[in-house]
Amino acid sequence: MVSGGTYGTEDIVHGAGYGRAILILLLTPLLWSLPTAFMIGELSSALPFEGGYYAWVRRAMGNFWGFQEAWLSLVASIFDMAIYPTLFVAYLTRMFPWFAQGHRGVMVGLAVVVVCVLLNIAGVRVVSTTSLWLFFALSAPFALMVVLAPFKYAALLHAVTTPTSSKVDMIGGLLIAMWNYMGWDNASTIAAEVERPQRTYPRAMLVAVAIVALTYIVPVAAVWMTGLAPCAWETGSWAEIASMLGGPLLRVALVLGGMISAFGMFNALVMSYSRLPLAMAQDGMLPRVFAKLHPRTRAPWVAIVVCAMGWAMCLGLGFERLVTIDILLYGSSLALEFVALV
Known part of the structure; x- marks a missing residue:
């Protein structure tokens, strides 16, 4: 639940160039x-x-700081969760520009929120199963691009591309990279639902860091070989790059992959973030209604619905702005977690 694949890394190259990216x-x-x-x-x-x-923070530092940790995380989640429907729409408009007009993109993002809420209320098993298959699906187009890139060595050096609207600089690229590598603590909120967490978590974390880094670095390095200018990159531009390397079919696969990635990440994170209000309600820090569970799936349906209303309110703020606010809030909550470890 930390990485949605290489989707969303485009602005890092735009802001920093290939080598520094x-x-x-x-x-x-x-x-x-x-x-x-x-x-x-x-x-x-x-x-x-x-x-x-x-x-953890509540146990280590008391109720006050536990409450601050929960609220910092929940506020950060409002902006973080809006990023994924935004990415979904960004890739959708690469295939269907019609959705970029007016409020159509926001309505599509809202539909993503509603569908994922329903999936999560259906239970943890549905979320874990769909997320696993989504990971394999979104990785396939990038694997093909890595294979094709050497055959296009320096071929895109003078490629004519659509002018971009990205204004990300190197600092912005760094913030986006931090966002792409954050979220490791989200899996902890469902630790009680994980089999043998003492063994599972440490191994999973180490393997995940290595896999995530490779899925980011290898495709960017592969495109660097083609000579495509960094200024051609912006959010969603993996679709155009795929078209240059493998034609329209690969472009379609990339667009679908970007949408799948955004949907899958949002779907998984709904489960994680909704457990915070549940735990706070059980501890008496929120009204007991947030602790209500679905009678069949045991999902905290009230917490999920209320959180989803907050996430939906931030749809349309824009990718760069959402990432910046998210990093600032997330960093504050992460500092408390490190204090809890000490």
Whole structure:
């Protein structure tokens, strides 16, 4: 639940160029992800409680700071969760520009929210099953691009591309990279629903960091070989790059993959974030209604619906703005988690 694949990394190349983008994508997991992953692995295995990082901070620092951790995370989630429907629409409009007009994109994003809410109320099993298949589906187009790129060596050096609207600079690219590598603590909120968390979490964190880094770096390095100018990159431009490398069919696959990635990440994170209000309600920090569970699936349906209303309110703010706000809020909550470890 930390990575939706390579989708969403385009602005890093636009802001930093290929060499520095790859350096950022290489160093960020070492300086940002690994310490967090180790911390999450340690605390998740030692304290596999429902509510995860909220429960850790509350146990280590008391009710006040536990409450602050939960609210910081929930506020961050409002902006974080709006990013995925935004990416969904960004890739959809690469195939159907009609959806970029007026409020159509926002309505599509709202539809994504509603569908994922229904899936999550259907239960954890549905979420985990669909997310696994979505991961394999979204990875396939990039694997094909990596294979095709050497055959286009320097062929796109003078390629004519559509002018981009991205205004991301190097700092913006770094923030986007941090966003692409964040979220390791989200899995902790469902630790009580994971079999053998003491063994599962540490191993999963280490493997995941390596896999995520590779899925980001290898495709960017492959496109670098083609000579395509960094200024041609912006959110959603993987679709155009796929068309240059493999034709319209690969473009369609990339667009579908981008939509699948955004949908899958949103779907998985609904499960994670909805557990925070549940845990807080069980501890008496929120009204008991947030602790209501679906009679058949045991999903916290009230928490899911209320959270979804907040996430939907931020649809349409724009990818770059959402990422910046998200990183600032997430960093504050992450600092409390490290204090809890100490």
